[in-house]
Amino acid sequence: MTQPLLEVSDLHIDFSVDKRSVNAVRGLNMTIYPGQTVAIVGESGSGKSTTAHAIIDLLPGTGKVTQGSIRYEGTDLVKLPARKRRGYRGSHIGLVPQDPLSNLNPLYKVGAQIREVLEVNNVAKGKAADARVVELLEEAGLPDAKRRAQQYPHEFSGGMRQRALIAAGLAARPKLLIADEPTSALDVTVQKQILDHLDDLTSELGVAVLLITHDLGLAAERADHLVVMYKGEVVESGPALAILQDPQHPYSKRLINAAPSLQSERVSAQERTAIRRAAQEHVSEETEVDVETPAMQIQSLTKVFKLPGKGFSKTDLIAAQQVSFDLARGTTTALVGESGSGKSTVARMVLGLETPTEGHVYFDGVDISTITSRDQQLKFRRRIQPVFQNPYASLDPMFSIYEAIEEPLVVHQVGSKTEREERVRTLLDQVSLPHTVMNRYPNELSGGQRQRVAIARALALNPEVLVLDEAVSALDVLVQDQILQLLNDLQVELGLSYLFITHDLAVVRQIADDVLVMQGGRVVEQADANSIFNNPQEPYTQKLLAAIPGRDIPLAG
Amino acid sequence: MHNHTPQPGQERFVAPAIDTELPTAVDVDTSHPPESQWKQAWKSLRSNWIFWFSAILLLLVLVVVCFPTLFTSVDPRSADLSNSLGKPQPGHIFGFDRQGYDVFARTIHGARASVIIGLLTTLIVTIVGLLTGAIAGFFGGWVDTIISRAADIFFAIPLLLAAIVGLSALNNVWPNRGYWGGVSAVVIALAVFGWPQITRIARGAVMEIKNLEFVDAARSLGASKWRNLFTHIIPNALPPVIVTATVSLGVYIVAEATLSFLGIGLPPSVVSWGNDIAAAQPQVRSGDNLHVLFFPAGALAMTVLSFMLLGDAVRDALDPKARK
Numbered sequence: 001m002t003q004p005l006l007e008v009s010d011l012h013i014d015f016s017v018d019k020r021s022v023n024a025v026r027g028l029n030m031t032i033y034p035g036q037t038v039a040i041v042g043e044s045g046s047g048k049s050t051t052a053h054a055i056i057d058l059l060p061g062t063g064k065v066t067q068g069s070i071r072y073e074g075t076d077l078v079k080l081p082a083r084k085r086r087g088y089r090g091s092h093i094g095l096v097p098q099d100p101l102s103n104l105n106p107l108y109k110v111g112a113q114i115r116e117v118l119e120v121n122n123v124a125k126g127k128a129a130d131a132r133v134v135e136l137l138e139e140a141g142l143p144d145a146k147r148r149a150q151q152y153p154h155e156f157s158g159g160m161r162q163r164a165l166i167a168a169g170l171a172a173r174p175k176l177l178i179a180d181e182p183t184s185a186l187d188v189t190v191q192k193q194i195l196d197h198l199d200d201l202t203s204e205l206g207v208a209v210l211l212i213t214h215d216l217g218l219a220a221e222r223a224d225h226l227v228v229m230y231k232g233e234v235v236e237s238g239p240a241l242a243i244l245q246d247p248q249h250p251y252s253k254r255l256i257n258a259a260p261s262l263q264s265e266r267v268s269a270q271e272r273t274a275i276r277r278a279a280q281e282h283v284s285e286e287t288e289v290d291v292e293t294p295a296m297q298i299q300s301l302t303k304v305f306k307l308p309g310k311g312f313s314k315t316d317l318i319a320a321q322q323v324s325f326d327l328a329r330g331t332t333t334a335l336v337g338e339s340g341s342g343k344s345t346v347a348r349m350v351l352g353l354e355t356p357t358e359g360h361v362y363f364d365g366v367d368i369s370t371i372t373s374r375d376q377q378l379k380f381r382r383r384i385q386p387v388f389q390n391p392y393a394s395l396d397p398m399f400s401i402y403e404a405i406e407e408p409l410v411v412h413q414v415g416s417k418t419e420r421e422e423r424v425r426t427l428l429d430q431v432s433l434p435h436t437v438m439n440r441y442p443n444e445l446s447g448g449q450r451q452r453v454a455i456a457r458a459l460a461l462n463p464e465v466l467v468l469d470e471a472v473s474a475l476d477v478l479v480q481d482q483i484l485q486l487l488n489d490l491q492v493e494l495g496l497s498y499l500f501i502t503h504d505l506a507v508v509r510q511i512a513d514d515v516l517v518m519q520g521g522r523v524v525e526q527a528d529a530n531s532i533f534n535n536p537q538e539p540y541t542q543k544l545l546a547a548i549p550g551r552d553i554p555l556a557g
Numbered sequence: 558m559h560n561h562t563p564q565p566g567q568e569r570f571v572a573p574a575i576d577t578e579l580p581t582a583v584d585v586d587t588s589h590p591p592e593s594q595w596k597q598a599w600k601s602l603r604s605n606w607i608f609w610f611s612a613i614l615l616l617l618v619l620v621v622v623c624f625p626t627l628f629t630s631v632d633p634r635s636a637d638l639s640n641s642l643g644k645p646q647p648g649h650i651f652g653f654d655r656q657g658y659d660v661f662a663r664t665i666h667g668a669r670a671s672v673i674i675g676l677l678t679t680l681i682v683t684i685v686g687l688l689t690g691a692i693a694g695f696f697g698g699w700v701d702t703i704i705s706r707a708a709d710i711f712f713a714i715p716l717l718l719a720a721i722v723g724l725s726a727l728n729n730v731w732p733n734r735g736y737w738g739g740v741s742a743v744v745i746a747l748a749v750f751g752w753p754q755i756t757r758i759a760r761g762a763v764m765e766i767k768n769l770e771f772v773d774a775a776r777s778l779g780a781s782k783w784r785n786l787f788t789h790i791i792p793n794a795l796p797p798v799i800v801t802a803t804v805s806l807g808v809y810i811v812a813e814a815t816l817s818f819l820g821i822g823l824p825p826s827v828v829s830w831g832n833d834i835a836a837a838q839p840q841v842r843s844g845d846n847l848h849v850l851f852f853p854a855g856a857l858a859m860t861v862l863s864f865m866l867l868g869d870a871v872r873d874a875l876d877p878k879a880r881k
Contacts, residue, residue: 031566036662225567237571248571351777374781379780394770397594398792439591439785454774461778 003073005208006032006055006176011068013054015046015061022142024063026232030226032208034175037199039211039223039240041255041478047232049098052212053179054094057085071452072176091121094174094207096198098162098181104153111137111149114168121172123536131173140167141197159190166198170207175230177202179210187338189501195222214476216259217506217550220244228252236465253498258481259550272529273489276513279330282495289364293363294326295465295497296350296384301359319345322359323434325514327465328527330491332498334508334529336544337518346518347501351386363465367449378412383457389470395442402438408460430493431486448479455486459494469501484510506548517541572608598796598874608870614863621668631662633828645848654836654849663833664852670736670829671860675810681748684804686755693756693793694763695786705760717815720746724821739823743816747809758801762794791819796875804868807861814857830857 013025025047032038040048053059055070057077065162072092077085089095097103104113111133118124124132130149140163140249153161157391162182169177179198183191199222202209213219219226220240228251236249247253284291288444299321306314320342320467327333335343343470348354350361350370361368365379371377385408388394395404405427409420442450451471458466468487488511490496500511508515508529515532517525517540525538536542545551563569592600602608621628635759637657645652652660693704711719734742766772767790775785816822818830825832830853837850 001565002564004564007566029570031564033564033567055676224561233572234570236570237565239563242569248569250574283559353773378779381777386774386777388774390770394774395791396771396775396793398789400591400593406776408782411775411778411780411784425670426719435832441591443594443597444592456775459776511820 002033004031004071005034005036005073006210007069007071008051009069009071011054011070012066013050013059013063014066015063017062017539018431024232025054028227028234030066030234032176032210035208036225037202037209037211037223038225038227038230039213039219040227041213041216041219042229043214043478045231046229048212048214048229048243049180052095052180052210053227055210056081056089056095056178058089058095061141077312080389090117090174091172094163094169094172094177096165096169096177096179096182099185100158100165101185103165104156104161106153107150109150110156110164110530114164115169118170119173122403123172123314127451134166134477136171139201140170142167147370154360159187159194162186162194163197165209166194166201170201170205173205176206176210177258178210178212179388182211183213183492184214188505189338189543192547193550207483216244216255216477217548219550221550226480228255252547254478256498258478259323272511272513276331277493278492279495282492283329289329291329293329293365295364295501296327297360297362297365298323298325298327298346298350299360299362301346301349303342303349304352304357318521320349321335323516323518323523324359324515325523327497327499329464329497330495330514331513332491332500332511333514334500334502334512335516335517335518336502336505336508338503338544340520342503342504342519342521343518344469345521347386347467347499350386350499351467352380353395355454382412382461383463383464384467385461385463386467386469387451387454387471389473391447391454391474392442394454394534395450397442399442400438401440401442404442404453405457405460408457408539412461414461423460424456427459430459430490431456434486440513446479447475448483450478451475451483452486455483455490459490461494462494463498465497467499467501470503471500473502473504480507487511505544506551515548517544583812602870602874605870605873607866608874611863611866611870612647614859615867618668618672618860618863622672622695625665625669626867628665629659629662631659631667631771632659633662633666643761644846646691652846654833655839656836658847660833660852663828664830664856666828667830667833667853668860669811670740670827671813671831671857673739673815674747675806677740678747678751678809679802679806681744682751682755682805685748685752687791687794687798689752690756690759690761690773690798691763691786691791691844694760695767695782697764701760704756708756712753712757713749716747716750717812719750720812721818721819723749724816728821734824736827739827743813744821744829746816747812749804754805755798755801758797759794761795765791766790768854798870800872800875803871804811805864807854810857810861810864812819830854 008028008030010021011025011028014021015024016022028051030038031348032426042048050059052065053063054065055077059065064382065078068078072088077088102421104110111130114133114136116131118132119127133149134145137149142160144165148156156164165208166182179290182198183194186194195218197210210224211219223240226236226240226243228235228243228249230251236243236247236252243252243255247256280291301320302318303320305317305319307317308314323342323346325333335346337343349356352361355369363383368380368484399407402424405424406420409423414420424438425435427439433449433452433456437445437449437453442453445453466518472483477484484507487498491498498511500508502508503536512529515527516523516528517538519540525532525536525541532541533545536545565792639657641741646830649866652662654663663854689704689708693701720743727742731738731742772785772789775789813822813829814831814834820835821830824830833853834850834857839847840846
């Protein structure tokens with residue numbers, strides 16, 4: 001019978017905010033055995049990162065363990081004096097932090113930063129340390145490690161930095177590695193590579209991993225044991241597969257139902273077809289336009305940005321190249337790609353916020369670049385509206401919710417003051433927000449609520465097309481699911497057409513009819529959603545699909 | 558994916574469902590009244606004793622500025638040489654200076670020039686700086702180049718040095734300026750060289766804000782450039798500008814005193830702290846009768862300190878990130 005490596009029992013962590021103490025974690029129990037992978041899953045604010053920080057004694061600010069014990073190989077770390085406790089960091093418990101951009105010091109060479117770990121923990125010194133650094137970087141899967149060790153962090157891509165951080169975390173050969181959202185900032189394909197590598201490496205070295213993540217699919221795919229946290233408490237824990245196939249607690253049930261990566265196989269194509277049909281019926285009943293003519297036609301859009309090159313010359317950055325598609329009425333077209341694929345540039349051109357270098361955007365047969373008069377421009381603006389990614393930046397913090405939703409009506413001089421107020425109320429009903437939010441300010445609402453406000457604002461002028469630029473990417477899984485549901489409902493109710501920009505293929509299944517997969521500014525595959533998911537033709541699409549975490553987990557029911 | 562019998566401590570655990578309330582999408586915390594950013598800033602200001610300390614002092618200074626006769630009925634311009642350098646005595650609690658002026662009366666009446674110059678200069682500098690900075694940051698390109706380079710040129714010249722040169726030049730073309738002439742000359746001299754500071758701050762803030770998504774959202778719904786600039790961008794750029802302006806108020810008051818001390822600020826006929834400090838110079842050298850210097854200098858220091866503290870408190874309230 002093996003002894004547990006780490007035993008956390010009845011852990012309570014408090015933060016004091018404005019002289020009041022807030023319980024961030026209440027009564028957490030968790031056991032990790034040597035060589036095991038355990039995942040803590042939860043949404044933002046659930047206390048998962050706080051728990052990880054408490055284990056490695058890096059609680060920020062006023063955070064303090066108030067009760068309970070953290071036993072590492074039988075020693076209670078909480079009771080140890082700070083000096084002794086420091087000895088555990090790095091050499092016994094390693095950390096791979098969340099953000100690869102801010103966790104490497106830009107002033108030092110990458111190699112020197114890993115060397116520091118070796119020297120601080122008395123693993124190696126001098127020449128031996130330098131040689132070890134190269135070995136460690138190679139081990140972390142960094143090609144050409146010898147040269148890379150002499151480079152600075154800014155010369156590394158996000159994925160490479162994360163590999164360097166993994167090398168640093170494992171440098172002193174800890175027995176437990178805490179990986180705090182190690183790949184959330186990375187593209188899915190890079191995420192998969194890195195996690196695969198981390199898996200191989202830790203099982204080879206026999207290192208136990210505590211994985212902190214918001215992604216249930218990812219956790220289930222990688223971990224033996226799952227701990228589901230909600231608002232500072234463990235709601236359910238146990239073997240990963242058992243929880244996934246048979247969740248008991250209402251919260252885990254909801255989480256598993258909402259997780260797009262797990263669900264995408266199950267959301268029936270019929271449901272989507274029904275939504276599409278209803279939306280198109282709405283269009284043909286309520287308006288005079290012909291459903292068969294597309295709302296928008298995008299023809300060979302190309303955008304070239306001029307970047308300052310060497311000296312006075314400029315180099316060209318081709319952000320989008322020959323992108324063409326039709327947006328049919330009452331349907332959703334998804335533009336999928338990783339960062340730098342040009343999807344957002346296309347969205348901005350469709351919105352008329354950016355002028356294409358070549359190609360045309362036709363709205364109802366009219367080329368939008370030919371619209372010059374202010375009057376016509378306003379008419380165009382009414383018909384197509386955006387919803388942006390970041391719910392914290394897309395609302396003016398100085399405007400109340402009422403002012404924010406009313407603004408489009410004011411700009412377009414719609415109705416009288418009382419009529420506008422009536423309209424704002426209707427819009428709030430449509431996005432299921434209570435009227436009490438009207439005189440609140442954005443900073444008083446949650447991310448999901450703000451995104452609802454942004455949708456209400458976009459709907460204010462009765463547009464025909466919504467451009468949703470990563471509109472659900474910044475939201476927690478449950479909220480994301482609710483917003484997608486809302487978007488589907490609104491599509492049926494109002495006959496809207498959506499252009500849905502996302503990096504997350506898993507979400508696409510829940511909302512899209514047609515999909516364009518973009519890579520490096522080009523469309524690599526273009527088909528209806530079912531063909532893309534069931535029969536992807538291009539290797540890149542196949543790679544993207546394979547990278548969706550938790551995709552192959554057999555679910556019950 | 559692994560599946561095996563759980564080891565001790567890893568058995569299946571399910572929390573009682575009643576323990577946790579599940580969220581609904583639309584719960585809005587209505588336990589407190591709505592708060593705009595300005596209201597929040599005021600709330601944080603209100604709970605800061607530094608704010609109250611400086612506010613009470615400044616209120617006192619303002620009352621002195623508006624109604625000096627409430628505090629003294631002695632004419633600050635009537636001198637009796639027989640009282641020259643008289644010690645404090647009942648009725649003349651701060652004593653007399655070399656010319657036989659009542660020091661208390663002059664300290665009280667001297668507040669007006671200092672505070673008016675500080676306020677007026679800050680007002681002009683803020684308006685000019687905010688507009689130029691906002692336009693430079695918003696439009697970019699050659700507009701930005703012209704405004705920024707102009708600001709750099711003015712910024713490169715030290716404020717005091719520039720004001721000294723400017724005011725000396727002005728003395729030749731506009732000698733006997735009188736009270737308001739004297740005040741406006743100092744205000745103009747300080748403002749001409751003071752605006753670039755605000756311009757830079759406003760430009761930076763505007764450049765940051767114009768790239769935020771709510772500005773794009775407003776553009777997409779058809780808001781004009783000017784509407785965007787004035788309803789969305791400038792209001793959000795105000796906090797750092799207000800903070801800088803409050804702190805620089807104190808700086809301008811000091812600058813006025815320095816100029817008057819050097820004899821090129823306000824004409825000697827104007828009762829001001831700077832002039833009185835200048836007149837007390839011989840006492841600094843001889844070391845006797847320091848009360849002549851102490852009271853105008855103390856009043857100046859207290860006023861400037863209050864404005865600086867207020868600036869600090871305002872910064873803490875408007876920009877919580879800058880807090881130490």
